[in-house]
Structure formats: structure tokens, C-alpha cells
Amino acid sequence: MLKIGIIGCGFIGGQICRAVDKGEVEAELYGLCDSSVVKALDLAASLNTCKPQYMEIEKLVRNVDLVVECASQAAVRFIVPEALKAGCDVMVLSVGALADKALREELFRLAKEHNCKLYFPSGAVVGIDGLNSASSAGISSVTLTTRKPPSGLKGAPFIVEHGIELEKIDTEIVVFEGPASEAVKAFPANVNVAATISLAGIGFERTKVKVIADPSLSRNVHEIAVEGDFGRFSARVENFPSPENPKTSYLAALSAISALKKMVNPFQIGT
Structure with a gap:
């Protein structure tokens, strides 16, 4: 065993x-x-x-x-x-x-x-099976868009370094946009999924990540969009945050x- x-x-x-x-x-x-x-x-x-x-x-x-x-x-x-x-x-x-x-x-x-x-x-994402399959041919682009309640981004290095006052956000706002290589350092407790997607697909530099703070949300939302020789697909998941840590999705x-x-x-x- x-x-x-x-x-x-x-x-x-x-x-x-x-x-x-x-x-x-x-x-x-x-x-x-x-x-x-x-x-x-x-x-x-x-x-x-x-x-x-x-x-x-x-x-x-x-x-x-x-x-x-x-x-x-x-x-x-x-x-x-x-x-x-x-x-x-x-x-x-x-x-x-x-x-x-x-x-x-x-x-x-x-x-x-x-x-x-x-x-x-x-x-906390879906679509990794499809990404693994697509990587057997050619992939031209992979984009991850993550939407979270502002409280779910609290304490992230990017938020602290840029002095973003999460409690004052009253409408959807893009707080980060860049390659996965930067995203996982900027939000180490929030976008580990970006690293998994990068490993399965086209790497950390070519994988694009957008992080959005949305006060209307009660769930963590991840959307993947992939294009390549196979065609294109997109996958979206709305995760309940864990009851112990809002930065972590139950999934x-x-x-x-x-x-x-x-x-x-x-x-x-x-x-």
C-alpha cells in the first residue's frame, strides 16, 4: 500500500x-x-x-x-x-x-x-486534459483570466508593493496583466494554476495571465482560452473559496x- x-x-x-x-x-x-x-x-x-x-x-x-x-x-x-x-x-x-x-x-x-x-x-482549473492533448501538436496561445473577490487577493506581494487598497474597490478592475512567470511571483497564493497551465502548455513566458478583482463575486473564477493546430477551446470554472482560506479554492x-x-x-x- x-x-x-x-x-x-x-x-x-x-x-x-x-x-x-x-x-x-x-x-x-x-x-x-x-x-x-x-x-x-x-x-x-x-x-x-x-x-x-x-x-x-x-x-x-x-x-x-x-x-x-x-x-x-x-x-x-x-x-x-x-x-x-x-x-x-x-x-x-x-x-x-x-x-x-x-x-x-x-x-x-x-x-x-x-x-x-x-x-x-x-x-483549481479545468481543461488540463485538453491542454495536454493540444500540446502534442502546436499551441499558438494560452490565456488565463482569474477573477476573485478583492479579499481573496489580500496580502499578495503585487497588491502590497503597489499599495492597492482592496477595501476601496467598488467595481471590477484589472489589477495585473502579464506573463505567467511574473504572475506566480506577484500572486503566489492565488494563481498556482498559471504554473500548472504553463507546464502543460507553452511555458511560463508565453502563457498570458490577467488577474481581476471583482467585488460582485463570492467565488473564484478561472477561465482558460487555448488556440492551436487542433482548433480552439475555452474552459471556465467558478470555485467556492475554502472556508479556512479565501485565497484557496475548494477544487x-x-x-x-x-x-x-x-x-x-x-x-x-x-x-
Whole structure:
């Protein structure tokens, strides 16, 4: 049975743990790690059948088959190389970290050297299957438009650096427009989906991102538009924000759970 370690015990990490605890994912939840020991212990205590241990990263990666990273972009730089060097497969949720070309190349090299797999769930968007298929031919353009309630952008580096007063926004406004390489740094907790789309499609520099603050919204909206040799398609999803963190869409957690199910199931559906 697949032995899993979770690093990051926030909303997504908690949802994954509960899915394993309920038997929705046939795997062993072996260990938890978080910058807050209390948070990790509280999550472990809330589970009914699984009894994961709290472990430091160095011990965790030596004892599991798969590390699930749901901590932060900053944490990816340390966590993922350590796991790969220990021979662990890794599921990366903070995909925006891979906008850094040097880090991306290092992780791909380590995965190959140590015969490991890197998994990137679809996250809070739909259409990744189509994008993967389209990339087998030629893609001319990929555009992601993200609309969020202003509160969902609170604390983003771009918002802070430009002194944007979110509470004063009373009508839809474009707060950012540029390549995915810049978007994932400007909004690290908001547009990890831009990184996933970039990896699946035409890269971080050619993927265009627009971020809109819309006070009329109660949901996080992501729209993808793709054109290429295959033709064109668009996909739109309206996500409920997680009750614990408005920057995170509930679908992001469900995507990680679905990816885990796909890994352990004997059959595969979709691209």
C-alpha cells in the first residue's frame, strides 16, 4: 500500500488527510509535517482511523513512498529536492515555485537521477486534459483570466508593493496583466494554476495571465482560452473559496485527492 507523508497541514493538507482517513484513497497516511507542530498534532488528533506521526522533513522523506507538498512556494525549494534525493515521489501543490527556471531544471534532473515521479494536479482549473492533448501538436496561445473577490487577493506581494487598497474597490478592475512567470511571483497564493497551465502548455513566458478583482463575486473564477493546430477551446470554472482560506479554492484540494486516487487505482480515465 502506498505510504504517504503530508507536508503542510492547512486546508488542502487537511482535506487530503480526511479523504485517506475515510477510505476514499487506498493509502497509508504515515506522517505529517508543518512549520507549526501544534497544527500538525491537532490535525492528526482529528482523524478517526489514521494515526500519522509528526515528523521532521528529513525523517519523513526516509520513511514514505510519496511526499505531498501543500506548504508554500518557498517551502518547495527545500522540501522537493530533499524528497527526491531520498528516492520519494512528490506531488507538488505549490506549483508556482517552478516558475524559477533554475529550480525547475534542478527538480527535473533530480527526479530523473533518482528514478522518481513529480506529480502536478490540475488544481483549481479545468481543461488540463485538453491542454495536454493540444500540446502534442502546436499551441499558438494560452490565456488565463482569474477573477476573485478583492479579499481573496489580500496580502499578495503585487497588491502590497503597489499599495492597492482592496477595501476601496467598488467595481471590477484589472489589477495585473502579464506573463505567467511574473504572475506566480506577484500572486503566489492565488494563481498556482498559471504554473500548472504553463507546464502543460507553452511555458511560463508565453502563457498570458490577467488577474481581476471583482467585488460582485463570492467565488473564484478561472477561465482558460487555448488556440492551436487542433482548433480552439475555452474552459471556465467558478470555485467556492475554502472556508479556512479565501485565497484557496475548494477544487484545488479535490484535485489533489483525485490525483491520489488515480495513482492507486488499477484503471485510468482521461489524458
